[in-house]
Amino acid sequence: MNLLNVSNVVKRFGGLVALNGVSVQVDRHELVGIIGPNGAGKTTLVNVIMGIYYPDSGRMMFNGRDITRMPPHRRVKLGISRTYQVPRPFSNMRVLDNVAVAAMHGAKELSVGEARGIARDILERVRLADKANLYPLSLSVTELRKLELARALAQGTKLVFLDEASAGLTGDELREILSVIEKIHDEGITIVMIEHVMKVIFNIAEKIVVMVNGEKLAEGKPTEISSDARVIESYLGRRWASV
Amino acid sequence: MKIMAVFLLQHLGPLLIWGLVTSSVYLLMATGLTLIFGTLRLVNFAHGDLIVLSAFITFLLTTNMNLNPFIALIPAMFVVMTVGVAIYRFGFKPIYGISKVSEILMTIGISYIIENAMAYYFLPVYRTSVEIPSPVGGGGVVLPGNVLMTYDMLETIVVSWVLMIILYYWLYRTGQGIAIRALSQNPVGASISGVDVGRLSYVIFLVGSALAAVAGALYGILYTFWPYNGIILTLMAFSVMILGGVGSIPGTMIASLVMGYAVNFASYYLGGCWGEAISFIILALVLLVRPSGIFRGG
Amino acid sequence: MTIAVILVSMMIGKYAEMIAITIMIFYIYSLAWSLVANTGMISLGHALFFALGSYAYGIFSLIYGINMISALFIGPIIGALAGLAVGFIAGRLRDWYIGMFTFALTPAGYALAVSDQLKPWTGGAVGFAPPAFSLSMSIWLPFSALLAFATYMIVFTIQNSRMGFALSAINDDEVAAATIGINTRLYKIIIFGISGYLSALAGAMFVSMYSRYISPEFFGYPDVSYNLWPIFYSIIGGMGTPEGVLLGTIILDPLTELARTVIGGPLALVTFGVLLAVVIIKTPGGIYGYVIKYFEAKSQMR
Ligand SMILES: Nc1ncnc2c1ncn2[C@@H]1O[C@H](COP(=O)(O)OP(=O)(O)OP(=O)(O)O)[C@@H](O)[C@H]1O
Ligand SMILES: [Mg+2]
Numbered sequence: 001m002n003l004l005n006v007s008n009v010v011k012r013f014g015g016l017v018a019l020n021g022v023s024v025q026v027d028r029h030e031l032v033g034i035i036g037p038n039g040a041g042k043t044t045l046v047n048v049i050m051g052i053y054y055p056d057s058g059r060m061m062f063n064g065r066d067i068t069r070m071p072p073h074r075r076v077k078l079g080i081s082r083t084y085q086v087p088r089p090f091s092n093m094r095v096l097d098n099v100a101v102a103a104m105h106g107a108k109e110l111s112v113g114e115a116r117g118i119a120r121d122i123l124e125r126v127r128l129a130d131k132a133n134l135y136p137l138s139l140s141v142t143e144l145r146k147l148e149l150a151r152a153l154a155q156g157t158k159l160v161f162l163d164e165a166s167a168g169l170t171g172d173e174l175r176e177i178l179s180v181i182e183k184i185h186d187e188g189i190t191i192v193m194i195e196h197v198m199k200v201i202f203n204i205a206e207k208i209v210v211m212v213n214g215e216k217l218a219e220g221k222p223t224e225i226s227s228d229a230r231v232i233e234s235y236l237g238r239r240w241a242s243v
Numbered sequence: 244m245k246i247m248a249v250f251l252l253q254h255l256g257p258l259l260i261w262g263l264v265t266s267s268v269y270l271l272m273a274t275g276l277t278l279i280f281g282t283l284r285l286v287n288f289a290h291g292d293l294i295v296l297s298a299f300i301t302f303l304l305t306t307n308m309n310l311n312p313f314i315a316l317i318p319a320m321f322v323v324m325t326v327g328v329a330i331y332r333f334g335f336k337p338i339y340g341i342s343k344v345s346e347i348l349m350t351i352g353i354s355y356i357i358e359n360a361m362a363y364y365f366l367p368v369y370r371t372s373v374e375i376p377s378p379v380g381g382g383g384v385v386l387p388g389n390v391l392m393t394y395d396m397l398e399t400i401v402v403s404w405v406l407m408i409i410l411y412y413w414l415y416r417t418g419q420g421i422a423i424r425a426l427s428q429n430p431v432g433a434s435i436s437g438v439d440v441g442r443l444s445y446v447i448f449l450v451g452s453a454l455a456a457v458a459g460a461l462y463g464i465l466y467t468f469w470p471y472n473g474i475i476l477t478l479m480a481f482s483v484m485i486l487g488g489v490g491s492i493p494g495t496m497i498a499s500l501v502m503g504y505a506v507n508f509a510s511y512y513l514g515g516c517w518g519e520a521i522s523f524i525i526l527a528l529v530l531l532v533r534p535s536g537i538f539r540g541g
Numbered sequence: 542m543t544i545a546v547i548l549v550s551m552m553i554g555k556y557a558e559m560i561a562i563t564i565m566i567f568y569i570y571s572l573a574w575s576l577v578a579n580t581g582m583i584s585l586g587h588a589l590f591f592a593l594g595s596y597a598y599g600i601f602s603l604i605y606g607i608n609m610i611s612a613l614f615i616g617p618i619i620g621a622l623a624g625l626a627v628g629f630i631a632g633r634l635r636d637w638y639i640g641m642f643t644f645a646l647t648p649a650g651y652a653l654a655v656s657d658q659l660k661p662w663t664g665g666a667v668g669f670a671p672p673a674f675s676l677s678m679s680i681w682l683p684f685s686a687l688l689a690f691a692t693y694m695i696v697f698t699i700q701n702s703r704m705g706f707a708l709s710a711i712n713d714d715e716v717a718a719a720t721i722g723i724n725t726r727l728y729k730i731i732i733f734g735i736s737g738y739l740s741a742l743a744g745a746m747f748v749s750m751y752s753r754y755i756s757p758e759f760f761g762y763p764d765v766s767y768n769l770w771p772i773f774y775s776i777i778g779g780m781g782t783p784e785g786v787l788l789g790t791i792i793l794d795p796l797t798e799l800a801r802t803v804i805g806g807p808l809a810l811v812t813f814g815v816l817l818a819v820v821i822i823k824t825p826g827g828i829y830g831y832v833i834k835y836f837e838a839k840s841q842m843r
Contacts, residue, residue, distance in 0.1 A: 050720050051720075052720065071719070071724075072722075073719050073720075073722045073723055073724045073725070074724075076720070076722030077722060081721070081722075082720060084717070090709065090717065090718075091713055092709060092712065092713050093709060093710070097706065100706070101706040101709075101710050102721040104703050105703070105706075105721055105722035105723045106722050109703070111703070112702065155722065280637070288585075288640075288644065337822045338821060338822060342825075343636040343637070344578075344581075345821050345825065347583045347585070347637065348772065348817065349817075349818060349821050350640075351640075351765075351772070352817040353814070353818065354765070355765060355769055355813070355814040355817075356815060358764075358807075359807035359808070360807070360808075360811050362806075363806060469763075470807075472763070474648060474763060474765060475763070478644065481641045485638075513658075514656055514657050514658075516651075516655050516656050517652060519648045519649065519652045520652040520653065522645075523645045523646070523648065526642065526645050527630060527645070530634060530642055531633075
């Protein structure tokens, strides 16, 4: 049985069809990559899975439970968490408490003390411990991304969605974040990485889903995807592909 | 059967007419509010106070200078529009878009200032409708079923609905109106496509306040008022606005009819204070059934 | 602490004592309002709870003969229930809609209080005089100070609990709060319930220790003042912190009394409105924020 089973999900915004019958399966302990150009509907898919919007039609099962119309907080308790592509820290809380509040209300309900303990560990892992007592306002963009990651990991969930968690990172920082993600994955957490740039994902993902225009264009192992003509076409443009 | 007929003639007739009159006043009160909220995303809690202010100025000019209320309405309108624009310029503009919390607190503070300033200047006493003379010299017609419709009631209905037609024309046929509608649908897009949002904001507050001024004069001619009337008028306008759907003129028209009749029937059959309660109940029900929920849109 | 309060109350005489009691009462009321405001919900109708508390106290003690101290604490349960109901609706709404909805509560409450149907209990537009605590006893200032301190402790405990973190997150970003597993709706309902109880407690204290009379104007209608005192005290004092609220209440409450009795009339009230507007524009942190900034600047200069 899949851990997550999204079938035929449709989501419209007025006249715009952001998701047009998307189906995605994620297995336990898998590391899945979702790629696609701007406006493909990747973030919308995460939002629908997380319960920010309910889909217009379609069904979503998580761990054998129907979550299609479940409020967001209950999905977290079942074991799903996510990061935001555009960081959304709680600006009135210090970095440590930003992570702690996520730990407190995550898959398990923890006390303030326990949650702060976990938060310290995780900040250590994503190398943000030295900023623990600052307010998010004074963090750089990459630090804010790490905070997003720390918050999602602190929730102790089975499945984590990372919405362009590595965007804007380069060199050592990128390698660092990727190694954290791989380690988390090795510990048994299922991860779905959304990326804009294929390169990042191809080395570590076990399965890749390609989205274009609100639809799933292709799905398969990285090697299959990189040789798929349709993917090349959508990424590099029609003219290139036809040559 | 006979009792039914007597009931119909004696009670239902006047209620139907008064419902229409009340609706017409609500319509004027709510369109100003819905215009501002629909475009600038600001609820002017002092809107009701502007209406009362207009009633008081009209009252002052008719009693002290013997002006016809319709002539007195012109300076009243001028003052109310000035106050309306001042509310925007000095109250909202410095904090606009920074924090909703500040905006909400500001608007209640402004309402409080205007209310108490009026209580100080005009004294906290009730002014009955007879204190503003009829602009058309009184009189009226007796409708079939022995229902009296005074000319003042008639002129309220006519002025209100004619103004709506003009407003509709302005919003849907003129360049400025179309810009305002663009603003209400997509503020960012409108400003990108060259709409001068800053200037338009003033226009919107001017028009909204002008509508409040007209509503105020008509209200003063028909009803008793005092400086602390603003709250209940604002509340009625809220209910109509929410029921009709924010920013929608046709919706506001229908909602004002519903509210006008609901209030008249409730206060007639349940007692005076229930008119206010019913408008609250309608507001609460609409918000409960169709709230602008946080997880929808936006 | 208690001994000091008693000593002070003996020294400053009855009038000052009464004012000190109103400070305690309005501190409770303002803290209650701030609890909701710090969850991102600006209530413009808290006088509903305040008035319900005073009416419930009066009706319980006068009509049902419950002893006064019990009525003081049982009566506000009505406020808590009303708070839960209001929270149930307000919890689904956003900013302006919450403002409009809560603003509408008070005329509705007033309408009920003066309605013929409820007149046997409420005394209609006239109101009624409930049993009140004897003025000759000097215990009421320390008693109200104790209640104010208890309220402060409640707020402090909430702020430092899981719930406090949740409320703070909701205030910051409701969607993000929901997606890290916070049941935003439930927390908003609960905090409205707690705030309703505390506001009602303030209302019950107000009539039993100070006004000795219950009138429908407690609903903040037609004059909105009863709705606005907690807003003035919290915002001008410095919202978010119990210290700021305390500062605001201590400074402004005596001025309010002065405005009502000595200077008199609406012009003094206009000043409060203007003060609120100026604080909102110039120093959103209120007096307390200003004080903190001042000391921070001073300590940096050394
Ligand atoms: N709340 C919303 N309201 C209206 N339209 C929306 C909303 N959210 C997303 N959209 C639209 O849906 C489409 C898909 O957007 P989405 O953010 O899911 O794309 P994406 O694949 O994440 O793109 P990117 O790589 O830029 O992050 C876009 O056209 C976007 O404008
Ligand atoms: Mg995206």
